[in-house]
Amino acid sequence: MLSGLDDLPLSINFWRTFMHWVGGLGVVVLAVAILPLLGFGGRSMFKAETPGPMKDSKITPRIAETAKGLWVVYVLLTVACAVALNQVGMLPWDALMHAFSIMGLGGFSTKDASLGHFDSLAIELVVLFFALLAGINFSTHFLALSKRSLRVYRFDVEAHYFLGFLFASIVALSVYLWPEEVYDDFPTTFRYVAFHSVSLATSLGFATTDYAQWPLFGQLWILFLSSFVACSGSAGGGIKMVRAVVLYKQVFRELMRAMHPRSLQTVRFGRTVIPDQVLHSILGFLFIYVVTIVSLTLLLIATHLDVITAFSAVVACLNNTGPGLNLVGPTTTYAVLSDFQTWVCTWAMLLGRLEIFTLLVILMPAFWRR
Numbered sequence: 001m002l003s004g005l006d007d008l009p010l011s012i013n014f015w016r017t018f019m020h021w022v023g024g025l026g027v028v029v030l031a032v033a034i035l036p037l038l039g040f041g042g043r044s045m046f047k048a049e050t051p052g053p054m055k056d057s058k059i060t061p062r063i064a065e066t067a068k069g070l071w072v073v074y075v076l077l078t079v080a081c082a083v084a085l086n087q088v089g090m091l092p093w094d095a096l097m098h099a100f101s102i103m104g105l106g107g108f109s110t111k112d113a114s115l116g117h118f119d120s121l122a123i124e125l126v127v128l129f130f131a132l133l134a135g136i137n138f139s140t141h142f143l144a145l146s147k148r149s150l151r152v153y154r155f156d157v158e159a160h161y162f163l164g165f166l167f168a169s170i171v172a173l174s175v176y177l178w179p180e181e182v183y184d185d186f187p188t189t190f191r192y193v194a195f196h197s198v199s200l201a202t203s204l205g206f207a208t209t210d211y212a213q214w215p216l217f218g219q220l221w222i223l224f225l226s227s228f229v230a231c232s233g234s235a236g237g238g239i240k241m242v243r244a245v246v247l248y249k250q251v252f253r254e255l256m257r258a259m260h261p262r263s264l265q266t267v268r269f270g271r272t273v274i275p276d277q278v279l280h281s282i283l284g285f286l287f288i289y290v291v292t293i294v295s296l297t298l299l300l301i302a303t304h305l306d307v308i309t310a311f312s313a314v315v316a317c318l319n320n321t322g323p324g325l326n327l328v329g330p331t332t333t334y335a336v337l338s339d340f341q342t343w344v345c346t347w348a349m350l351l352g353r354l355e356i357f358t359l360l361v362i363l364m365p366a367f368w369r370r
């Protein structure tokens with residue numbers, strides 16, 4: 001919503017980035033480290049903050065230790081990111097505030113032109129590296145740090161899908177855009193496609209160029225990535241990669257059942273067999289996710305907003321991505337929306353950040369009855 005970021009006081013820019021840095025790993029996880037000390041149970045809160053079928057896996061015996069361990073990793077990666085940005089040309093305060101944005105995958109910059117203000121390939125590479133780290137489950141980072149071994153990443157099946165799908169999308173989009181002559185040569189095309197694919201897929205939301213100049217297919221594809229690419233237990237938004245993979249395998253199972261009705265088919269994620277109860281939960285989540293997008297998009301269209309702007313604004317807000325398309329594209333802000341349209345997008349952001357069910361359950365009268 002804000003403009004004139006270059007001239008804002010340092011305290012305001014710091015507070016903007018610090019807020020979503022804290023929210024990146026989850027205020028709930030931070031609270032879990034404290035609530036058990038006060039006599040409150042923390043496991044149910046922690047499970048609500050770590051979606052997907054891997055909720056019950058423990059990385060330490062006590063939930064408070066788990067939360068503290070995740071925050072240690074989060075802080076160490078943030079410090080490393082700030083130092084790296086400073087080494088490649090950012091001023092210290094800019095480096096710290098952009099590190100907050102990158103590790104929290106919130107995308108707030110201290111510049112109106114976002115990262116395009118710096119026009120530095122070295123900065124973009126640092127941002128890409130740490131955005132990818134922020135898009136991977138922080139439990140994996142914690143285990144890698146505690147065991148002092150990178151082999152842990154080999155056994156994170158979700159991270160393999162995450163990196164593989166991103167790489168395939170970058171290559172495919174680069175090949176698609178190159179003949180369109182949006183940029184002068186293939187290396188430049190690959191540079192901007194790689195940055196914006198990772199930025200939107202992880203829900204970081206930084207921009208270095210106006211990707212609204214791309215063909216509509218390219219714009220919609222990178223926006224579509226934000227819906228599912230980020231890993232569970234990461235700072236990213238969307239339905240998460242683990243859910244997307246499980247849903248794909250469930251579709252494949254139904255196809256096999258149609259051809260072989262008496263065969264016993266199971267859905268596996270890595271070596272784990274996914275129980276039917278979890279599959280039903282994921283299907284329910286996907287249904288409410290789609291219904292939310294359709295309902296809020298129609299609501300914005302009813303306010304005379306064009307279809308592309310309405311749809312992209314809802315998807316970008318629900319996935320906590322930031323920039324959308326058309327009127328809310330990378331070179332403009334959501335200040336172009338009316339008050340009512342802004343409230344709709346605000347509601348979408350709350351639903352997306354709290355994974356829809358969490359917020360809806362709290363709003364149900366039955367939740368407050370004894």
